[in-house]
Amino acid sequence: MVFNLKEAADLSMAVDVLIENGILVTVNPDFDIIENSAVAVKDGSIVYAGRAGGLNRQDAQKVIDATGCIVMPGLVNTHTHLPMSLFRGLADDLPLEKWLTEHIFPAEASHINPETVRAGTLLSCAEMLLSGTTCCCDGYFYEHAVAESLEKAGIRAVLGQGIVDFPTPDSPDPSKSLDTAMEFVRAWQNKSSRISPSIFCHSPYTCSSQTLTRAKQAAKEAGVLFQIHAAETQNEAGLCGLDKDASIIGYLADQGALDENTLASHCVWINAVDISILHDTGAGVSHNPESNMKLASGIAPVPALVDAGVKTGLGTDGCASNNNLDMFEAMDFAAKLHKAAAGDPAVMDAETVVRMATIEGARTLGMDRLTGSIEEGKAADIIVIDAKRPHLVPMYHPESHLVYSVCGADVAHVMVEGKMLVSDGRLVHMDLKDIIARANKISTSIRQTNQKT
Amino acid sequence: MVFNLKEAADLSMAVDVLIENGILVTVNPDFDIIENSAVAVKDGSIVYAGRAGGLNRQDAQKVIDATGCIVMPGLVNTHTHLPMSLFRGLADDLPLEKWLTEHIFPAEASHINPETVRAGTLLSCAEMLLSGTTCCCDGYFYEHAVAESLEKAGIRAVLGQGIVDFPTPDSPDPSKSLDTAMEFVRAWQNKSSRISPSIFCHSPYTCSSQTLTRAKQAAKEAGVLFQIHAAETQNEAGLCGLDKDASIIGYLADQGALDENTLASHCVWINAVDISILHDTGAGVSHNPESNMKLASGIAPVPALVDAGVKTGLGTDGCASNNNLDMFEAMDFAAKLHKAAAGDPAVMDAETVVRMATIEGARTLGMDRLTGSIEEGKAADIIVIDAKRPHLVPMYHPESHLVYSVCGADVAHVMVEGKMLVSDGRLVHMDLKDIIARANKISTSIRQTNQKT
Numbered sequence: 001m002v003f004n005l006k007e008a009a010d011l012s013m014a015v016d017v018l019i020e021n022g023i024l025v026t027v028n029p030d031f032d033i034i035e036n037s038a039v040a041v042k043d044g045s046i047v048y049a050g051r052a053g054g055l056n057r058q059d060a061q062k063v064i065d066a067t068g069c070i071v072m073p074g075l076v077n078t079h080t081h082l083p084m085s086l087f088r089g090l091a092d093d094l095p096l097e098k099w100l101t102e103h104i105f106p107a108e109a110s111h112i113n114p115e116t117v118r119a120g121t122l123l124s125c126a127e128m129l130l131s132g133t134t135c136c137c138d139g140y141f142y143e144h145a146v147a148e149s150l151e152k153a154g155i156r157a158v159l160g161q162g163i164v165d166f167p168t169p170d171s172p173d174p175s176k177s178l179d180t181a182m183e184f185v186r187a188w189q190n191k192s193s194r195i196s197p198s199i200f201c202h203s204p205y206t207c208s209s210q211t212l213t214r215a216k217q218a219a220k221e222a223g224v225l226f227q228i229h230a231a232e233t234q235n236e237a238g239l240c241g242l243d244k245d246a247s248i249i250g251y252l253a254d255q256g257a258l259d260e261n262t263l264a265s266h267c268v269w270i271n272a273v274d275i276s277i278l279h280d281t282g283a284g285v286s287h288n289p290e291s292n293m294k295l296a297s298g299i300a301p302v303p304a305l306v307d308a309g310v311k312t313g314l315g316t317d318g319c320a321s322n323n324n325l326d327m328f329e330a331m332d333f334a335a336k337l338h339k340a341a342a343g344d345p346a347v348m349d350a351e352t353v354v355r356m357a358t359i360e361g362a363r364t365l366g367m368d369r370l371t372g373s374i375e376e377g378k379a380a381d382i383i384v385i386d387a388k389r390p391h392l393v394p395m396y397h398p399e400s401h402l403v404y405s406v407c408g409a410d411v412a413h414v415m416v417e418g419k420m421l422v423s424d425g426r427l428v429h430m431d432l433k434d435i436i437a438r439a440n441k442i443s444t445s446i447r448q449t450n451q452k453t
Numbered sequence: 454m455v456f457n458l459k460e461a462a463d464l465s466m467a468v469d470v471l472i473e474n475g476i477l478v479t480v481n482p483d484f485d486i487i488e489n490s491a492v493a494v495k496d497g498s499i500v501y502a503g504r505a506g507g508l509n510r511q512d513a514q515k516v517i518d519a520t521g522c523i524v525m526p527g528l529v530n531t532h533t534h535l536p537m538s539l540f541r542g543l544a545d546d547l548p549l550e551k552w553l554t555e556h557i558f559p560a561e562a563s564h565i566n567p568e569t570v571r572a573g574t575l576l577s578c579a580e581m582l583l584s585g586t587t588c589c590c591d592g593y594f595y596e597h598a599v600a601e602s603l604e605k606a607g608i609r610a611v612l613g614q615g616i617v618d619f620p621t622p623d624s625p626d627p628s629k630s631l632d633t634a635m636e637f638v639r640a641w642q643n644k645s646s647r648i649s650p651s652i653f654c655h656s657p658y659t660c661s662s663q664t665l666t667r668a669k670q671a672a673k674e675a676g677v678l679f680q681i682h683a684a685e686t687q688n689e690a691g692l693c694g695l696d697k698d699a700s701i702i703g704y705l706a707d708q709g710a711l712d713e714n715t716l717a718s719h720c721v722w723i724n725a726v727d728i729s730i731l732h733d734t735g736a737g738v739s740h741n742p743e744s745n746m747k748l749a750s751g752i753a754p755v756p757a758l759v760d761a762g763v764k765t766g767l768g769t770d771g772c773a774s775n776n777n778l779d780m781f782e783a784m785d786f787a788a789k790l791h792k793a794a795a796g797d798p799a800v801m802d803a804e805t806v807v808r809m810a811t812i813e814g815a816r817t818l819g820m821d822r823l824t825g826s827i828e829e830g831k832a833a834d835i836i837v838i839d840a841k842r843p844h845l846v847p848m849y850h851p852e853s854h855l856v857y858s859v860c861g862a863d864v865a866h867v868m869v870e871g872k873m874l875v876s877d878g879r880l881v882h883m884d885l886k887d888i889i890a891r892a893n894k895i896s897t898s899i900r901q902t903n904q905k906t
Contacts, residue, residue, distance in 0.1 A: 088846070089853035093788075093802035126843040293789035294857070296798040323857040324844045332782070333789070335546075336746035340790070345749040349546035390580040391777045391861070393541070393889050394896030396903070400542035404747070404776035408844070409862030436846050443847030450849070 014059045016418055017041040020052050022066025022384060023398050027073050027358045027373040031351055033398055039071060041380040044193075044418035049374045062420075064413060068388040070398050070406075072354075073373050074134025074156075074381040074414065075327040076361030078286035079265045079315030081140045082150075083112065083120030085127065086442055088319040090450055096233070096295055103450060104320055108141075110449050111442065112169050117145040119438040124325055125153035126427060126435050131326045131408025134381040134416045135362065135371055137263065137286070137315070139200035139227050141170045143184050147195050153430060154421050156381060158365050159188070160200025160227050163215055165208050178215055185222050194417065196367075198225035201257075203232075204248055205239035212255045216262075225261055225366060228252070231274070232266035233297050249274035258283040263364050265315065266291075267305070268298040275301070275308045284311035284364030287356070289333040291317030303338050303347045306356075313361030314353075326408035331357050335403050350399040380418035385410050386425075467512045469871055470494040473505050475519025475837060476851050480526050480811045480826040484804055486851055492524060494833040497646075497871035502827045515873075517866060521841040523851050523859075525807075526826050527587025527834040527867065528780040529814030531739035532718045532768030534593045535603075536565065536573030538580065539895055541772040543903055549686070549748055556903060557773055561594075563902050564895065565622050570598040572891040577778055578606035579880060579888050584779045584861025587834040587869045588815065588824055590716065590739070590768070592653035592680050594623045596637050604645050606883060607874050609834060611818050612641070613653025613680050616668055618661055631668055638675050647870065649820075651678035654710075656685075657701055658692035665708045669715075678714055678819060681705070684727070685719035686750050702727035711736040716817050718768065719744075720758070721751040728754070728761045737764035737817030740809070742786040744770030756791050756800045759809075766814030767806075779861035784810050788856050803852040833871035838863050839878075 017040070024037035026049060038055045040048040048055060057063055091103035117140070128136060135156040138146055143161035150157045161184040162168065163177045171177045181199055188197040199219035201207045207215070212228075219226040230236075231248040238244045242251060249270055252258050260282030267278070267285045278285060287302050305312045314334055316325045331353045338348040362372030371381045385406055387393075392401055392410065414422035421428055470493070477490035479502060491508045493501040501508065510516055544556035570593070581589060588609040591599055596614035603610045614637040615621065616630045624630045634652055641650040652672035654660045660668070665681075672679040683689075684701040691697045695704060702723055705711050713735030720731070720738045731738060740755050758765045767787055769778045784806045791801040815825030824834045838859055840846075845854055845863065867875035874881055 090849045092853050093799055123843055293793040296792045296796050339749045340746040343749050346546055346548055390576055393892050396543045400545050407860045439846050
């Protein structure tokens, strides 16, 4: 275990919350781990993170005893389609084309509307909070309903209204897709401290070159993130009408779609030149190991991306292709998949993977000054993991447990901006029974339609 | 969802436990799933499994309401080294040789004795029970201490005292290894309804041809399972002094070590001929996807084994190379790894993987008439999973959730031979605080020794 040698500060200020006695995995630049720690929160921000001792318990409104627990930054899920939790396990183990065209697309066409989007998003929020995710990046239809639900749930998020060149339930006229997306951006820009709107072009094969260029330009002018699925499957270049061996990353660069405010999700089918382009443009990558494995999309060259210094975060993808939103599971898969693929047990060590799930994910979203580590001045997006459980005993290296042993259910407390959202493994402010009942009701009609197809 | 059309029997007999209203995943030959089910247990056996309705609640000593839960056979972990939970996360992300020689072997040499084996095994038992495993197959040193601990914990197990051709802490004279192992077999044969002794030759590279032949012969005479690590790493033939491309499975067959009472663990580096040999001899395979990935051992050709009809179960391996004993996680990895490896999302479908973790695992241990499915006449080794949690909602196909969404922490109730061992997610009969305290105490000295290496 690495210990920060910084002495406990003698703080005598009043604080809102004091989390004491935990093993603090800061994920600061030195990856300091502090065994007997204190973290103090005031007005939604971290005002102290270091050794315990100097802080006065009496000056705290609320004290959380984290004895035997790991305290760490909340996890950042860089790629989700939250309402798709309604389709969790609807269809698995099928060829991609059959899965999409016979199950997922028909289910979306028949069942996706603002009400179901709200219900699915709230279900996903409950799942994310209970498993330690405090920030996510989402792209879907009826994104205003996603945003309202996330605002209600209290999770930090970057959200994009989906743009494609064909009619969708919420944008029947494709020529107006970008307008709809920009309306969403304007409505949510500066509206909430936690919700950041973005532009989400679905992919280079569902958006024309002109759509991509116009959408990226609009994102630039608004100063928001530009998200896109890229190089997910082997035949993507062909689907784009390019030479089948053409580089998707090169194509996106040619459209001016790549810069430090772009997040490319998946990046499975990329080569060394593509990695250089990603690095040189400053674009970020969202790696989704479980979805890529379950859909047999391929294996992204993540160790090479990390070595090249490309910003690389971790994501779960939507619940139809994973089938959950547990970022601890995503860490375990990321660490093990690339060891197997490289034939080298030393690649993707635990520290690298913990960084991907926190501060590196925040970097890909342009939010690393705000969240992704426990450092003074940052937002108090903090989770506490109960390590007094047999599968977490003994503990030699906390970061090893986070990657290889912890599961989402071990999360005891969660706060975003200093607000407690999960306490003792239970949602503080959401009615879980009602959320589950609504999702189950919608699933009844989804099941009926799906059985007919 | 598939429903059994069998009508509820009109049972008016007195039963010990009635589990009612759950979604029953029987894992019987037809893989029947019964939505509104009842399972009745009497004298440690299942006396009814089918639709609810005909059973009289008043005739049950204890009623478990499984509304919103999945009821299924307890999981069978076909490959473990239980005391190694003490080394969980001690050293990760290292080249195999360095990991073994600088960390694991020295830790074993300094710290493994009957007392630590007992403590590590009890810690593993707590973890296994809380995550739904009711039967395991173990091989290690001081196996009598493992057996005593498992007997106390109430888990069903096949256990083998490790045989190698060099001195070990519990057998300083290698020429007596087989005698020690046979003493263990004789001591535990017919002693407990739940503990079955076996012979465990560590591997073809740590046991000579003569040792293998003698040990297998002794196992045959005693009528017990013969376990061995086989074809785990690419250079194993070289380590055995064989031609580097020689077949390990062929070599074992030549030694007479393969028959229907042999369990070969890992089988990563095998080809089509080896698969035929495994099939023709009737030997079983334990697949350990997480360990193989974490140690970068390679990817076992499991879909081909299953297609060929080779008995193939699932295992976690020891906690030093996984780093937990969660069989639900092992299922998720098994399903996704082989989709990625084959480039085909249809391989290793959920039903196949659930079978591997239950009835097929039991088959590899020769215990499929006793456990591994919920059928009348079998032992009541049953688990109940609480599916009223956001990551398990909605539920279209229970078997999909078992593989892709459930984690060990979702297990609410566990019984072995009809005896409740976990109730509402808590151990009924084990003192978890004491178990954790003992393991932590031992880990303090392991940590000190390890830091010196």
